[in-house]
Amino acid sequence: MIAEAGLAALWLGAALCALQLVAAVLSLSARVERSRDTFDTAPGGTSLDFARDERGLSGLIRPVAVAQAVLTALAFACLIAVFITVDLSVKLVVENDGVGRPLMYRFSGTWGNHEGSMLMWVSILAVGGAAVALIERRLEERTLIATLGGQAVIGLGFYAFLLFASNPFARLDPAAPAGQGLNPLLEDPGLAFHPPTLYIGYVGLSIAFSFAIGALVTRDVRPAFARAMRPWVLGAWIFLTIGITAGSYWAYYELGWGGWWFWDPVENASLMPWLAATALLHSVTVLATRDGLRAWTVMLAVVAFSMSMIGTFLVRSGILTSVHAFAVDPRRGSFLLALLILYIGGALALFALRVGTVREGSRFDVVSREGALVINNLLLSVILGIVLIGTLYPLVVEAFGDKISVGPPYFNATAGPLALLLLIVMAAGPMMRWRREQLGIIARRLIVPALVLIVALVAVKALHPAIGLWPLLGLAVAAGVGLASLAPLWGRNLRRTPLHTWGMVIAHFGIAVALAGMASDSAFTQERLVAARVGETMAIGPYRVTLANIAPDFGPGWTALNATLAVKRGAGAAYELHPLARTYWTQGTQTSETAIQTVLDGQLYTVLGASAGEGRWQVRLWWKPFVTLIWAGGALVAIGGVLSLLGRLLRERRNELRKAEVWA
Amino acid sequence: MKRQLTLWLPLAIFIGLATSFVLGLRKPDDRLVPSHMIGITVPGFALPAIGTDISGLSAADLATGKPHLVNFFASWCVPCAAEAPQLQALAAQGAPILGIALRDRPADMRAFIARYGNPYRKIGMDPDSRVQINFGGSGVPETFVVDGKGVIRYQKIGPIADSEVGDLLAALKTAS
Structure with a gap:
């Protein structure tokens, strides 16, 4: 019953989204006509009907956007409910059930899969649109209507994707006797925070995108527009930053590889919108304060969300090989690709057609705050380009029949030096005045x-x-x-x-x-891999680590080997760390639970591996100063x-x- | 006029990108991704056996001082059946072959071995491809040469052809 209610709410949400689009288009075209008619109509209005109609339509748009968000959020709540109650007649639950797992993981398991996370994506999109409809009062009414129309266009495509290609509420008849269980790697508090924050960031950028579309439609690219857009960009950017930082730490302690960034395509997919959003954040400031960089800011707003969509596509189409990839389905890939071409292609075409008619903004000296921000933007764009090329290069090369793989050495060698340069610009930029600055003053500072x-x-x-x-x-x-x-x-x-x-x-x-x-x-960083006997002591960094004991352990859904590591630093008191080697009995999956000691000057990172035979155990130790x-x-x-x-x-x-x- | 043209540049770049996406999606899924792990020690693992007669496989079996061939295969994988004679030939010439069965069931694995022979000294079951990912592998079948310290030295993507048996023996020799 809950599943059907959720599906119904989702359909209704989609219908309201369509209504939002129709209302936006009609009221915008009505306004154009009315402005043409102004001289023909007698004051006091013979075209009363028409005027009422138009006001009705544009008055409709805000409540519709809000209602759409309520319905879609309701659908998402229904999905959470079937996951928490483990309704095994829902196909998606069977594939990712959390029978016997703690409530928190049943809850976060809702978005630990393709369909659920896609519904979360659409819910955030709808809620973001509603937030604009409710809060935004600074934008000119016409631009606001166009913005909400743009939001509806994006929404419709993704509703269609959900309803036709990724229905999260599909039933299984007869219901399954047992589910397949959640991926144990996802059974972590990290899953509760990392995807939602990242998604709010990704999808939040859609608002900047819609603002840009709205501004292009109404040709209203002015400082007031930039001031209206800035908080939305900033909000999305904050969430992206949190999401990426949290994701990096999550991968660091959960995967047990000791690394914090792998230049994996999916990590890059989150980095690229961040780079674009960072550039946008700075250029929007130039537009807001100095009325410069008009076309460039609009362009970045389009690019930032385009990067989010490309990221979504890369993760879900299976087009690139990655540890993050969701279950692969070529039909879904084609659907997303079609949306991508429609939205990004459409927005860029609109940009090319319209931005030429936007008056050029003010000019400024090269040595000035604006100049520094332009260099910042260029460097960020080049880094973005490098990451994009590195991520997609295997794909492009493959189109010509070759197979290659691009790894960290490429990214570190190319993006690294540019990032250092960018940091130096970052240090100098805020010291400069707007418009014009003397080189000597900056040099002295x-x-x-x-x-x-x-x-x-x-x-x-x-x-x-x-x-x-x-x-x-x-x-x-x-x-x-x-x-x-x-x-x-x-x-x-x-x-x-x-x-x-x-x-x-x-x-x-x-x-x-x-x-x-x-x-x-x-x-x-120091790293050691030791096949240790119980009682053996290993030295790493400033620490002496003794494998004191290996004991069996268990928890909800898993059994484990629990190592007791006695850790001593210099003359300090000894304490214990407990890395686990877990086996989940539902899937037979093995995971290693790292044990990490955080101190002021770094982290001691320990992993228990498998038995090395003859009473020895693989123990992996890292000492990571200031990590x-x-x-x-x-x-x-x-x-x-x-x-x-x-x-x-x-x-x-x-x-x-x-x-x-x-x-x- | 020049400015007008530059304005179309982003769209042109995107069209190029979209074309590569379309080509990428339309291609059959035969991407070969070489392992990033060459020259790196295999992370620890312990895989269960299919029964009592053939033992399972753990990282310790690799770090014995002698090089090994590690073959990723599966009963559901047709090219794996095709490379079975070459693996037999390698085993007959003394190559120590360790098997890792991907996303397989013990019963299916038994049937596979009964039909195509068993060139493996040990077989570990890797039900969710975790070990495969740790090796930096991406497909099946795939064969790695791992030296006596557990460091990956060589990777052969796809089924082993008759002509490649010698290459693998040579790679084993250089690894020791």
């Missing part, structure tokens, strides 16, 4: 950070002569840029510094912190985003209140 950079370079090289070039540069740049990113606070009254400036400083500082973590991890800075940096970036968003919203609210006072 950069002296202290540059000195810090050089000192760090020499010091690290002296302490660790064997360090590689890139980790060395990474550490030095992190030190210099970390300091320089705090510069906008120098000589300011910290209490009076606007919140969004704090946000920028913290986010930039977070990038430097993350870079320090990455460089430190790649330079100083946690990677995710701490990511968190700082997200916090910076939140502060910036709050600052902008509060300031706007204040301005509105002030305006209201003036009028009163």
